[in-house]
Amino acid sequence: xxxxxxxxxxxADWQQGNAVRIMYxxxxxxxxxxxxxxxxxxxxxxxxxxxxPLADLAAVEIGPVxxxxxxxxxxxxxxxxxxxxxxxxxWDARLTSMLVLFFLYLGHIALIRAFDDPQRGYRAASIxxxxxVVDLPIIHFSVQWWNTLHQxxxxxxxxxxxxxxxxxxxxMISALGFTLLFAAVVLARLSAAVMERRTRSLLLAEVRSx
Amino acid sequence: xxxxxxxxxxxxxxxxxxxxxxVDTVLRLRKARRRLAAAESGRARR
Numbered sequence: 194x195x196x197x198x199x200x201x202x203x204x205a206d207w208q209q210g211n212a213v214r215i216m217y218x219x220x221x222x223x224x225x226x227x228x229x230x231x232x233x234x235x236x237x238x239x240x241x242x243x244x245x246p247l248a249d250l251a252a253v254e255i256g257p258v259x260x261x262x263x264x265x266x267x268x269x270x271x272x273x274x275x276x277x278x279x280x281x282x283x284w285d286a287r288l289t290s291m292l293v294l295f296f297l298y299l300g301h302i303a304l305i306r307a308f309d310d311p312q313r314g315y316r317a318a319s320i321x322x323x324x325x326v327v328d329l330p331i332i333h334f335s336v337q338w339w340n341t342l343h344q345x346x347x348x349x350x351x352x353x354x355x356x357x358x359x360x361x362x363x364x365m366i367s368a369l370g371f372t373l374l375f376a377a378v379v380l381a382r383l384s385a386a387v388m389e390r391r392t393r394s395l396l397l398a399e400v401r402s403x
Numbered sequence: 404x405x406x407x408x409x410x411x412x413x414x415x416x417x418x419x420x421x422x423x424x425x426v427d428t429v430l431r432l433r434k435a436r437r438r439l440a441a442a443e444s445g446r447a448r449r
Contacts (some may be wrong), residue, residue, distance in 0.1 A: 214405035215413045265420045269413045276406040381428045388435035395442040
């Protein structure tokens with residue numbers, strides 16, 4: 194509904210024209226890529242401090258979903274940049290820090306699978322997730338700290354939005370839809386992972402008893 | 404510059420990424436359910 198509203202009903206921007214309609218995909222995917230990494234870091238804390246087994250499983254499942262949203266953010270941002278800035282890519286602070294987040298996700302996915310002992314993989318990936326969390330404030334404040342081609346924040350928790358309500362409403366609906374999709378996909382994958390683990394333990398018990 | 408091709412490309416990429424995520428998740432869930440049911444029924448038979 195948010196995407197339909199943004200695509201067909203919301204007005205074009207006075208400066209960017211219709212290219213602003215990419216915002217309804219780009220901004221929610223950027224928020225979710227960052228929120229997903231925050232969840233990954235929370236799982237890392239739960240894994241390292243409390244050794245919670247579900248935290249490791251959750252981290253394994255959040256990684257690929259977060260990486261997909263980070264990739265979507267980079268691709269849609271690049272496609273938005275061409276008609277707006279005249280280029281697909283610049284090594285601007287916001288774009289570069291978002292690319293670093295994507296590589297952090299890929300590193301996390303690779304580290305988990307890099308060890309024969311899964312526990313060592315979970316531990317190494319948790320440490321990477323905690324170190325990588327430094328990138329989140331850099332992404333957020335990059336448009337304030339440096340002179341970037343990327344526009345500044347239009348929405349903030351501490352001040353009124355600088356955006357017309359006819360554009361803000363579809364953006365918020367789209368963000369809500371993307372968040373529910375992210376949560377549903379992660380929960381479904383987590384449920385599958387728990388079932389796979391249970392199947393493995395049943396088969397192992399069968400082999401041992403034979 | 405005409406923005407339409409870039410808008411269409413963005414929405415196609417999003418549909419592919421989200422579609423792949425959903426299909427991969429559903430197939431994995433179905434496979435996990437089927438294998439767990441088979442393992443549990445095997446244990447019940449014994």
